[in-house]
Amino acid sequence: MDFEDKMTTGGSSTAFPYIPRRSQIRIMKAVFEAATQKRHLILESPTGSGKTVSVLSALLESRGDRKILYLTRTNSQQKQVMKELRMISGRMPVFGIAVQGRNNSCLLAREDEEMSSGTPEELSSYCSFLKERTKSENEGCSYYYGLMKSDPVSMEGWMRRRLPDAEELAAECTGMHICPYELSKSMLSEADVVTAPYIYFFDPFIRRRLLEWMGVPIERVIVVLDEAHNLPDYLREIESVKYSVRAAKGMSREAEEYGDPEVTAGMGITDLSETVQSIMVRMASDFVLDDDGLVPEMEFETSMMEELKISSRGFATVIGVLTTQGEFVRDMKLKNGRLPRSYIRSFGDFLRFWIDTEPQHYVKLVNGGENPSLEAYCMDPSLAALPLLDTFSSIHMSGTMGSLDDYRTLLGLPEETIAVSVPSDFPPENRRIVYVDDVTTRYETISRDAGMIASISGRIVDICSAAKRSSIVFLPSYNLLESLLSLGIERRLGTTVLVERKGMGQSELMESVEKFKSRRGSVFLSVMGGRISEGLDFPDETLEMVVIVGIPYPKPTAKQRALVNYYDILYRKGWDFAVRNPAVRRLIQASGRMIRSETDRGIAVVLDKRLANFREVGAERVDSAAEAVRSFFSGGGGDGRINK
Numbered sequence: 001m002d003f004e005d006k007m008t009t010g011g012s013s014t015a016f017p018y019i020p021r022r023s024q025i026r027i028m029k030a031v032f033e034a035a036t037q038k039r040h041l042i043l044e045s046p047t048g049s050g051k052t053v054s055v056l057s058a059l060l061e062s063r064g065d066r067k068i069l070y071l072t073r074t075n076s077q078q079k080q081v082m083k084e085l086r087m088i089s090g091r092m093p094v095f096g097i098a099v100q101g102r103n104n105s106c107l108l109a110r111e112d113e114e115m116s117s118g119t120p121e122e123l124s125s126y127c128s129f130l131k132e133r134t135k136s137e138n139e140g141c142s143y144y145y146g147l148m149k150s151d152p153v154s155m156e157g158w159m160r161r162r163l164p165d166a167e168e169l170a171a172e173c174t175g176m177h178i179c180p181y182e183l184s185k186s187m188l189s190e191a192d193v194v195t196a197p198y199i200y201f202f203d204p205f206i207r208r209r210l211l212e213w214m215g216v217p218i219e220r221v222i223v224v225l226d227e228a229h230n231l232p233d234y235l236r237e238i239e240s241v242k243y244s245v246r247a248a249k250g251m252s253r254e255a256e257e258y259g260d261p262e263v264t265a266g267m268g269i270t271d272l273s274e275t276v277q278s279i280m281v282r283m284a285s286d287f288v289l290d291d292d293g294l295v296p297e298m299e300f301e302t303s304m305m306e307e308l309k310i311s312s313r314g315f316a317t318v319i320g321v322l323t324t325q326g327e328f329v330r331d332m333k334l335k336n337g338r339l340p341r342s343y344i345r346s347f348g349d350f351l352r353f354w355i356d357t358e359p360q361h362y363v364k365l366v367n368g369g370e371n372p373s374l375e376a377y378c379m380d381p382s383l384a385a386l387p388l389l390d391t392f393s394s395i396h397m398s399g400t401m402g403s404l405d406d407y408r409t410l411l412g413l414p415e416e417t418i419a420v421s422v423p424s425d426f427p428p429e430n431r432r433i434v435y436v437d438d439v440t441t442r443y444e445t446i447s448r449d450a451g452m453i454a455s456i457s458g459r460i461v462d463i464c465s466a467a468k469r470s471s472i473v474f475l476p477s478y479n480l481l482e483s484l485l486s487l488g489i490e491r492r493l494g495t496t497v498l499v500e501r502k503g504m505g506q507s508e509l510m511e512s513v514e515k516f517k518s519r520r521g522s523v524f525l526s527v528m529g530g531r532i533s534e535g536l537d538f539p540d541e542t543l544e545m546v547v548i549v550g551i552p553y554p555k556p557t558a559k560q561r562a563l564v565n566y567y568d569i570l571y572r573k574g575w576d577f578a579v580r581n582p583a584v585r586r587l588i589q590a591s592g593r594m595i596r597s598e599t600d601r602g603i604a605v606v607l608d609k610r611l612a613n614f615r616e617v618g619a620e621r622v623d624s625a626a627e628a629v630r631s632f633f634s635g636g637g638g639d640g641r642i643n644k
Helices: 003-008 022-037 051-062 075-088 107-111 120-132 142-149 152-162 166-176 180-190 204-214 228-238 245-258 269-287 299-308 314-335 343-356 382-390 404-411 443-448 451-467 478-486 489-493 506-518 558-571 574-591 609-613 625-633
Strands: 041-044 067-072 096-098 193-197 221-225 241-244 262-264 292-294 362-367 373-378 393-398 418-421 431-436 471-475 497-499 523-527 545-549 602-607 620-622
Touching (some): 051 067, 051 075, 051 393, 075 166, 075 193, 107 166, 120 204, 142 180, 152 166, 152 180, 166 180, 228 373, 228 382, 228 393, 241 245, 241 343, 245 314, 269 299, 292 558, 299 314, 343 373, 404 418, 431 609, 431 625, 451 471, 451 545, 451 625, 489 497, 506 523, 558 574, 574 602, 620 625
Parallel strands (some): 221 393, 431 620, 471 523, 497 523, 545 602
Antiparallel strands (some): 241 373, 292 362
16 A cells, blocks of 8 residues: 555555645655655645645655755745644654754844854854864853753753743743754754755855765655756756955955055055955946946956956966965954954855856856946756765755746756656636736836826726725736836825835835735735845735736846857756746745635736736636626636636
8 A cells, every 4th residue: 555545545654744635645656756766856736735844744654764954045944844843743753853054043143243144154253263162151252151061951851841042042042041953053953944044055165064964865755846947947046156345355355454466567455455446346337237247258257367467377376375365364363353354265165166267157246236247157956966866865846836847957866756746636717817908017118108107007906996905916027017106006095005115124125025915905016026026924914915017037147148049058948947947936926815715805907918828827808807806706607708
């Protein structure tokens, strides 16, 4: 009898703590198969289907002597993992630990702005320095001293009983004046499940340390990747390298404080800093269109050689001086009890990377704005995904994966990877998606038709007035949002209106979110791809309608065009990989925000005729969006004018 047969013939899962739905049985069966056959799994199942508890339960029943590393993007996802482990612990013994980076969990870093922005390597060096000097509460790190004096047996017992999330552990440790980061680290070898941010696995430096602390080789680790649709973009970013004008100014400050050796005849580091800043500002002026621009081949290197009066071989000498002086700066800062950061060393590392970058996988860009920068951007996420192939198994899960085969290709997963899409158990009539075909946010149309923005504003007002339900309006850009605000849309909506503004602080945003949730019938004006569109829960009647203005294509930057070209060359699917698939995911994700349980009901309205090209979204064309909304909430089946 296999896993599904056992669950459907009166048997039960040892670990699963609820009465399973059909979709959850299918999820557990797929995970069980992957984890017992040493295979990778791509799993798509809608938000609210209970993926987290299903995956954890199946893995805990099938893992053998292996350990589970559950990777997340956000703290709220980590909280959910620990919440479900507590439920599972009522059925079987399980020990799980939630860990975060030092800049989040180190109590000293919470008190020090420079520390909170430190890289993993910088914080690791600084932490080791302080621990070596910890002799009393007043020497080294007082929180580490508190841990040294605590009762490890008592602390482990509390963690096993409570299974705290990272914030709960930090709160407990703050009260006891002990280090939550070092406490978690000391317990990792005992844990069955470790939940951590993505960076813990995909940064080589941190991954080596984590596996040491867990006491397990990578071949005995099962990796779970939550919200895996984000993974390709994340991996591209983590493999990319950037250096800015602001960082170059840091070189000058370090040279003034720690010495200014010559990098080449007659030119010190201070001179080099000014030269680099000048070149970057000039390149931004010459090549940036809107946000960024492609850097012509050898443009930066040639400019540097001309200014420094060196040949291409002279770069090795320059990099050598920067590395040596940078290490000296880091050592001196550390001896003085400061974070061992060196902008001089960082530029040496960047210069080496920029010169040695393989053009078949990277594109070189210059970014504009107040702080121009150079960037070697990685277009191939499979480079950073390679360590996944060394694990026993990996589970890639998301509610909005899109094309499972395209995802497998992007990450370079094996052909035998299992791919499963599990439909929702929720009543299909509880959610409806409609669109109108006489509106578009296509740039060329809006730029020619001054009345289109006014028309969009009127449509939003009509739709929200027809529903009078808690609604989020997702707009394609902050520019369009500001245009709607200038037309007085807040006043015309006639209800409480919250706005996600550009550059809004996290605390201010969350305050607005809570205000929105507490006032039924309010409207939240947001931007597609912003913080509201992903990662926040709106349960029950806190969200009943979503209005999506336009098709959420990625912005057509130089970086985006390079991605299209890259995947066209490799697979002849550049548009699909880099433009269409991300747009589909965003549409499905935004339209699914309202449905979190069997009883939730909601309608999504898309204002763009181009949705006719996205049949996988499952939308219906209507003549009147306002009438369709009114009919949906009055219990009617439609407006009588629907065409599929």
